[in-house]
Amino acid sequence: MYDPIFAKSFSKYERRRFGFCAFFISLIVALSICSTFKPRLHPLSIIGDAMNLRLSIVATQNMLEFNNTSEISQPTVDNAANFQLSIVNPVPNKLIVNDTRGSSRPTAIETTKMEPLCSILEPMADYCEIKGDVRIQANSSTVFFVTNGINRSAGNSSWRIQPYARKANLGAMNYVKNWTVKLAENEDDIPMCTRNHSFPAILFSVGGYSGNHFHDFSDLVIPLYSTSLKFKRDVHFLTTDTKPWWVSKFRGLLNKLSGHKIIDIDREKEVHCYTKVVVGLKSHKELIIDPSKSRNNGLSMHNFRQFLRQTYSLERTNAIKLKKGNTKRPRLMIISRKRTRLLTNDAEITRLAQKMGFEVIVDEADHSTNLSRFAQIVNSCDVLMGVHGAGLTNMVFLPDNAVLIQIVPLGAIDGFAKTDFGEPSDGMKIKYLEYKIKVKESSLSKQYPLDHPVFKDPRSFHIKGWHVLRKTYLDQQNVTIDLRRFKGTLAKAMKILHH
Incomplete structure (x- = not known):
């Protein structure tokens, strides 16, 4: 409490000096207490704490961006939810900050980014592009993606894909097999590889309306060209719902797109393993390739027709x-x-x-x-x-x-x-x-x-x-x-x- 009698015992100047002294004594006491309970406190550690908090927020946001499929129904040919399955992949670049909880030695904190795995946003076709440990088991019609500890959201982690480019047409999709794309951890009950391949693969259906000349090109040939061209023939074609006569009819064209033997995957008993697999085909519109939707600048209907001329020796x-x-x-x-x-x-x-x-x-x-x-x-x-x-x-x-x-x-x-x-x-x-x-x-x-x-x-x-x-x-x-x-x-x- 302020004492007026004590104050009157000193001049105004002396009272001001006493005030400054009291402030500095209080500051010294406060610093002594901080040194006792946290001896390694350093001004930069405050920045480190702020960075840690920021990175924690970023990590939380990234985890929230990972789609929780527990509340999303399986995509069907007539009612597909607008959904993209994503995985978290580490980014090579690292931020160096101080860990204030232990040693003052700097530690590396990895940031993460989201990369799409499956896309069912396109109106014509669903497809997945999977990169990593991919295992294809034909007898269960399942494509396993072994995540090896990659963070993934809880809940449903498998998706149904019909690998044919006319998903909104029930009549066509009645003749297309369902394939499951499934995320799996190492400890899960997953098949072991019996055949390993060093090149990518594309899994697609020859069912649907194949055999109709329009659908042969609109649903199969053009989408297959669009999906496989970037691999420059070093890609494996895995056909499901296979019609041998269809493969024979388009043999010349298929051989121009792939330098490997075509596999009727439905008949395979082995587990085929790849480091990259595309399930389904990319399709834009009827008999149309939209260059703006492709990362490959070589994709266009003009270039596709040039490809046909080379394939079938068309002179004009x-x-x-x-x-x-x-x-x-x-x-x-x-x-x-x-x-x-x-x-x-x-x-x-x-x-x-x-x-x-x-x-x-x-x-x-x-x-x-x-x-x-x-x-x-x-x-x-x-x-x-x-x-x-x-x-x-x-x-x-x-x-x-x-x-x-x-x-x-x-x-x-x-x-x-x-x-x-x-x-x-x-x-x-x-x-x-x-x-x-x-x-x-x-x-x-x-x-x-x-x-x-x-x-x-x-x-x-x-x-x-x-x-x-x-x-x-x-x-x-x-x-x-x-x-x-x-x-x-x-x-x-x-x-x-x-x-």
Whole structure:
């Protein structure tokens, strides 16, 4: 307590001196106490404590960024959660700070970063890129990733992947096996390696809609090219849901992408081990490679078509350039379907095209067709035409600046037509023309009255589902072209070739 009597015994100046002395005596006592209880206190240790706290916060944030899958359902083909499985990998760079809890000797504290393992964010396909100790056990359809002490979140640590690039289509995915990608510790019950490989592997399904020419390229060939090109042929192809005839059909192309023997993984009894495995294929859109989504600058539809030309010995890189007085006739191929969406008057169309100056070929490939031979025939043409269907996929073999004419049947399927062939044509440097038929050009005009919903309200068939839509407009509709109308489309194609 402040004593006024004591204060009056001294002058104002003397009282101030006493105050300063008391402050310094208190400071000395405080430092003595600190020295007694923490003799190694150093100003830099305060900085060290701050750094330790900061690193602890960073580590906590990194652990929180590691996805906890205990509350995330398994991805399915029709309802996949937007989820990326991540692993924690040490970063080579280390920060040196003082550990104030023991010796004053500096210690190294590793920071960590998150790297994606599986991606199910893309609309077309799920895939995993696994780097490390990877073991593939076929009899359990499981890909084990041995984490060797890498921190991982508690809860579910396995994910189901269907390695086929059409995940939203239940019809296709019914024919694709489920594979499990599973994180495992050394002490877990995991299989031992019986065959070790020094090169990477890609595991993919040949199920789904394989065998349909469009899906062969859109779901398999182009995604496989996009996924494997960076390995420069030093990659192992592991096929599941294998169809031997499909592998034989595309043998030449597969051998250009991989220098190793293809393994039907479903038949394997051994445990194959790799240091890098890709489960599934990367796919962007129908018959499209998006360079902006790839780290490899060499990925594009232009380069893919160059790859096809090398694979199948396709000589022509550019379509004919017509000039006045040029007697050379551009070549037109008519894809003649045999089962559905038949072009019933292809003979009349042939004669019309010939009169207009085209050389005409009528053909269609099937399962038994030699793909290399057919690719060379298509490459010799300047115009490819046909009713909407898988046969138009042969546009991939056309030379640059060639013309594609798609005949679109009734049924409000313009969107499908544009997505499947209209949009991809631009990336292939192919000129695209579309011919939409009228009611009188459709065989449906002979099956239904003109005021029927099949003509007036095609959307009502769309909402009933793909099965009804396909049966009505794709399986039961043939086309008879109005030659007068179609002549204008052929004239446009001829004009384009005068480039």
